[in-house]
Amino acid sequence: MMGALLGEDVTPPDVDHNITVLMSDWQIAEDGTLSDKFANRHSIAHGGYLLNFARAFLSKDQVNELDRARFRLINAVTNRIFPINI
DSSP states (O other), rough: OOOOOOOOSSOOOOSSSSEEEEEEEEBBBBTTTOOOOOOOOHHHHTTOOOOSEEEEEEEEOOOOTTTOEEEEEEEESSSSSOOOOO
């Protein structure tokens, strides 16, 4: 389980939406289940695997045209760079 820990701004930006984007990846087996191949304590503590399924989770996935949005991007992966297109 993972999530974001966000601090409060002294002077928050004037936006309509604060959207947190958490990006992660997993190893999915051919049958569609999560692989336990990397589920030992050593692998968890020393991540760095490039896994075969990546996804971004957004705290909000729709905004109106001309709304101002602040994105907080969190890469929770140790071995992948995500290209970002907005």
